[in-house]
Amino acid sequence: AQKITQTQPGMFVQEKEAVTLDCTYDTSDPSYGLFWYKQPSSGEMIFLIYQGSYDQQNATEGRYSLNFQKARKSANLVISASQLGDSAMYFCAMRGVPGGGADGLTFGKGTHLIIQP
Amino acid sequence: DTGVSQDPRHKITKRGQNVTFRCDPISEHNRLYWYRQTLGQGPEFLTYFQNEAQLEKSRLLSDRFSAERPKGSFSTLEIQRTEQGDSAMYLCASSPPGKNEQFFGPGTRLTVL
Numbered sequence: 001a002q003k004i005t006q007t008q009p010g011m012f013v014q015e016k017e018a019v020t021l022d023c024t025y026d027t028s029d030p031s032y033g034l035f036w037y038k039q040p041s042s043g044e045m046i047f048l049i050y051q052g053s054y055d056q057q058n059a060t061e062g063r064y065s066l067n068f069q070k071a072r073k074s075a076n077l078v079i080s081a082s083q084l085g086d087s088a089m090y091f092c093a094m095r096g097v098p099g100g101g102a103d104g105l106t107f108g109k110g111t112h113l114i115i116q117p
Numbered sequence: 118d119t120g121v122s123q124d125p126r127h128k129i130t131k132r133g134q135n136v137t138f139r140c141d142p143i144s145e146h147n148r149l150y151w152y153r154q155t156l157g158q159g160p161e162f163l164t165y166f167q168n169e170a171q172l173e174k175s176r177l178l179s180d181r182f183s184a185e186r187p188k189g190s191f192s193t194l195e196i197q198r199t200e201q202g203d204s205a206m207y208l209c210a211s212s213p214p215g216k217n218e219q220f221f222g223p224g225t226r227l228t229v230l
Contacts, residue, residue: 004159035218043206043223043224043226044221044222044223044224045160045210045220045221046221047219047221050218051138091159091160093159095177095217099171103150103165103172103173103221104150104152104162104164104165104173104175105152105162106161106162106164107161107218108159109157109158109159110158110159
């Protein structure tokens with residue numbers, strides 16, 4: 001069954017520093033997809049980045065990169081040169097829901113990131 | 118290109134009443150998803166449509182919940198005989214053909230008194 005674990009409930013980071021948000025996952029499927037979403041205080045879920053399990057290279061999207069370590073079952077999000085606007089909840093997710101099918105997403109509990117000036 | 122829209126944005130209802138929410142996905146997105154998010158938690162999957170067919174339902178989706186997507190465009194989620202435990206943010210997301218990303222709407226916040 002799919003499971004996502006985010007062990008950092010909250011993080012404080014100085015502006016302009018790089019940030020690493022941890023995510024570990026568990027699945028018995030040989031093919032899977034991993035996602036990161038940002039949820040500001042306004043509530044909307046914003047898609048950031050996607051990594052497929054068979055992708056040879058780590059995914060990157062602007063200041064976001066995904067540090068994918070398949071053997072360790074980890075998919076950490078790295079934000080370079082953090083900005084005040086990066087303050088938000090960040091959720092790691094994977095495709096597949098225990099007992100619910102293959103296409104919905106299973107989310108972790110999230111990490112609340114606060115960028116300090 | 119407009120995003121996913123949801124209506125209403127907020128709903129307050131009394132226990133035992135029925136409520137219905139609407140989701141309009143991004144144009145030409147064939148897949149549509151419903152999630153529920155409670156305070157301090159990540160979203161939980163409820164159900165999924167590909168075009169008008171409801172393909173997956175979570176075991177979280179009790180008999181009081183029903184979802185439709187009659188013409189493969191907008192979708193509705195109805196909750197009958199609401200309970201206080203139904204209070205949550207209800208999120209809708211859509212995906213285009215051949216893509217993995219799910220794009221979320223702003224959500225409908227339900228409060229059951």
